[in-house]
């Protein structure tokens with residue numbers, strides 16, 4: 001294996017990197033190397049003016065008229081149309097609304113209702129907590145059982161009686177990418193529906209839900225899409241399922257004619273029913289501003305750079321500190337998403353020590369140091385310097401400082 005790029009080589013690489021020109025469009029504090037964009041992306045520079053314009057030129061100028069004049073009422077559908085090309089879905093099948101958690105709840109119920117006479121929800125027990133909790137909750141509500149199995153076992157008897165299989169496309173801990181096409185096909189062959197959680201994939205990996213024949217999907221917009229803290233999520237339901245939908249949250253705005261204020265619920269056609277209530281327009285505006293930047297470059301190009309950044313980080317750390325960390329992610333960049341997970345029993349304190357040096361990653365129980373490589377605002381030299389900072393934190397043992405072991409509420 002060739003040695004990793006030197007600092008000088010990284011600088012030269014940055015000078016010829018076409019994505020480097022996007023960096024000024026993001027707001028990141030001076031002196032910070034931000035490797036946590038897989039948890040919360042930074043703001044785009046235009047966010048502040050867009051938010052101010054919402055208050056002054058829309059809300060402040062038109063008051064309730066903004067719903068119509070400023071197009072707020074259609075905002076979720078419009079943003080869904082902007083997410084659609086990023087995930088390879090039809091614009092009419094995607095809606096931005098609610099949180100990923102709430103959307104999972106809705107789509108799990110929808111899936112169960114679309115596959116009657118079955119008794120099982122299939123999930124993986126190393127999936128993100130919200131996905132696991134909701135599968136259990138919906139199964140209990142519908143009288144189903146949950147079958148836990150790692151995705152590599154999603155074939156044969158494991159698929160018997162399954163109504164819906166739900167899975168994160170990129171595992172939040174390891175970054176392992178699941179084979180969306182093969183898993184969806186196996187579920188379909190068994191008569192089940194496929195529900196994908198794209199939270200760690202959207203804006204990071206090329207996705208083609210259409211080619212994979214995916215039934216339903218959800219995902220976050222505040223990670224690689226930089227929509228902001230609490231940005232609304234998206235929900236995708238394939239057109240082939242629209243006719244049979246029964247929503248568990250029949251909100252007034254998801255009614256076919258909300259302003260008829262009818263006594264009986266009647267779902268809006270297409271994906272329109274997925275609105276549960278009044279959308280969070282201030283957050284929609286921030287997401288719209290972020291998509292102007294994040295959606296402006298081909299994800300194939302950004303993915304290529306992200307794989308190089310992740311490999312550079314791993315190669316430097318392992319080269320300088322052999323055997324100190326366990327690589328929890330697949331070694332091959334093609335098999336993992338845009339984050340890398342290293343295992344170390346003192347991971348929490350090490351991450352805090354790094355943050356004190358301006359290198360922001362995060363920690364996930366039990367021993368995972370997680371580093372995200374968002375290629376739109378990170379340079380090769382950033383990643384080089386971050387890796388060297390980690391090497392220094394280990395060699396100097398500065399992570400042993402007791403202040404790095406104190407835990408806050410959010411890790």
Ligand SMILES: *Cc1c(COP(=O)(O)O)cnc(C)c1O
Pocket residue numbers: 099100101102128130131168172197199200220233
């Ligand atoms: C981040 C993430 C979520 C977050 O759900 P919220 O409802 O937005 O808090 C859900 N699922 C996965 C796989 C995630 O990575």
